[in-house]
Each structure stands twice: as C-alpha cells, then as structure tokens.
Amino acid sequence: MPMLEVRKLSVRYGPLEAVRGIDFAVGEGQIVALIGSNGAGKSTTLKALMGLVPIAGGQVLMQGEDIGAEAAAMRVTRGLALSPEGRRLFGRMTVLDNLLVGAYAVQRRADIAQSLKEVYDLFPRVLERRNQLAGSLSGGEQQMVAIGRALMARPRLLLLDEPSLGIAPKIVAEIAAAINRLNRDVGMSIILVEQNARLALKLAHHAYALEHGEIVRTGRGDELLADPFVRKAYLGV
Numbered sequence: 001m002p003m004l005e006v007r008k009l010s011v012r013y014g015p016l017e018a019v020r021g022i023d024f025a026v027g028e029g030q031i032v033a034l035i036g037s038n039g040a041g042k043s044t045t046l047k048a049l050m051g052l053v054p055i056a057g058g059q060v061l062m063q064g065e066d067i068g069a070e071a072a073a074m075r076v077t078r079g080l081a082l083s084p085e086g087r088r089l090f091g092r093m094t095v096l097d098n099l100l101v102g103a104y105a106v107q108r109r110a111d112i113a114q115s116l117k118e119v120y121d122l123f124p125r126v127l128e129r130r131n132q133l134a135g136s137l138s139g140g141e142q143q144m145v146a147i148g149r150a151l152m153a154r155p156r157l158l159l160l161d162e163p164s165l166g167i168a169p170k171i172v173a174e175i176a177a178a179i180n181r182l183n184r185d186v187g188m189s190i191i192l193v194e195q196n197a198r199l200a201l202k203l204a205h206h207a208y209a210l211e212h213g214e215i216v217r218t219g220r221g222d223e224l225l226a227d228p229f230v231r232k233a234y235l236g237v
C-alpha cells in the first residue's frame, strides 16, 4: 500500500478549477516530484494534501485511510508536514522559536530536543544562527529554517514547495543534498514541488508534470529527464 494515494483530486477557487481530477501516489521512502509551469496547480495540490484548502472532489488516502476531510492539525499528527512556498517564517522571531513552532503538536520534550538536533545536524548554518531573528537571514538560510520547521513536526511524508526558489546555486546544492540525505538516511518520503525541473527530476524516484491542473506526463525521474516533451517544455533543451 502506498504511503499516500490521491484519487481524482480536484480543487476549486470559485469558478476556477485549479486541480482537475488528478491521480498520483507516493510509495514509502520515495521522493516524488511535481513539476510544472506557473499556475499549473502545484502549490494548490500540496495545500489540498495538507488540508489548507478544501477539496472539491476525489480522495486523499494516507496508508489507505481517507483524510481528505480532516483538519490540517490532524494531518500533522498523522505525519504530514509542509514547508510552504515563500518560506513564511516569522521574521521578528528567532530562528529557534520558528523551529519550535513546527513542533507544536509534539508532546514529548525529549522528541523535540532530538528533532532540533537532527535539524542542526542537517543544516549546521541553522545552528549557528539559532538566536538570530529569522528576518535577518539570507534567503537560502531562511529556506533551511523553513524545511527545519517542517521537520520539527517529525513527518513521515514531507511536502516541500519550491525549496530552490530565488536561492543562489551553491545553497541550492546544499538543500538538494539535505533532501537526499533525509530520504536516504532516514527513509523519509518526500513530495518535491519545483519549477527547477532539472533539479527535481534528478532527485526524484518518480515524477509527475502538471499543466492547467492536469497531469500531462509521469515516469521515473531519469525517464522524464530524457523525455523530449519534458526537455522542451521544462528543461529548455
């Protein structure tokens, strides 16, 4: 049974059907990429998985259970966590306090301490800057904090929305290495939404290309990297 399965998912904003009956699945321990151009419905899909926008139709199954009507907080306790597009940190709070926000549903202090240690191991820069205001960090450092905040919820399935957006190539490489490490060392399942299709397809076991709310291509990451349609539409080659 897949960790997550989405069947005929649709999401509407008034008259606009932003996601139009898509099907996809994430296996345990897989990195799944969702690629697509601006407005394709990538962020909307992640928000629907997280329970931040209501679904207009279809099912969201987590280990076979339909969670499509559950509140976001409940989904967090089931093991979903989102690092949102644009990072959405609390700029006037310290890095540490931002991280602790992500642990609001974690009961045991020992688990919170353990998660903090794991985040600091993954991103040593975040440790160095833990007492600094989040708003004073560089974009790349803020992205690390946003991913760290999601990890503080101790997710089984991590949702990453555009972690490379607006970030210098050197830091993008660090973040990519961290995504790989989370998947390889801890077996964390990850959905990676990216406009940087090359990066996403290199990292992903499986990928879906989304256009106008519909899946137009699917395959292994390396297959899509070699697919002429994908190369022309998303890789500019």
Ligand SMILES: Nc1ncnc2c1ncn2[C@@H]1O[C@H](COP(=O)(O)OP(=O)(O)OP(=O)(O)O)[C@@H](O)[C@H]1O
Binding pocket: 013, 016, 018, 036, 037, 038, 039, 040, 041, 042, 043, 044, 045, 085, 195
């Ligand atoms: N809150 C909202 N109200 C109305 N329309 C919205 C809302 N959020 C998104 N949309 C619309 O839904 C469509 C899908 O948006 P979404 O943000 O999911 O795209 P995306 O693939 O994440 O794009 P990007 O790569 O630019 O982040 C777009 O046409 C967008 O304008």
Ligand SMILES: [Mg+2]
Binding pocket: 042, 043, 044, 085, 161
């Ligand atoms: Mg988006």
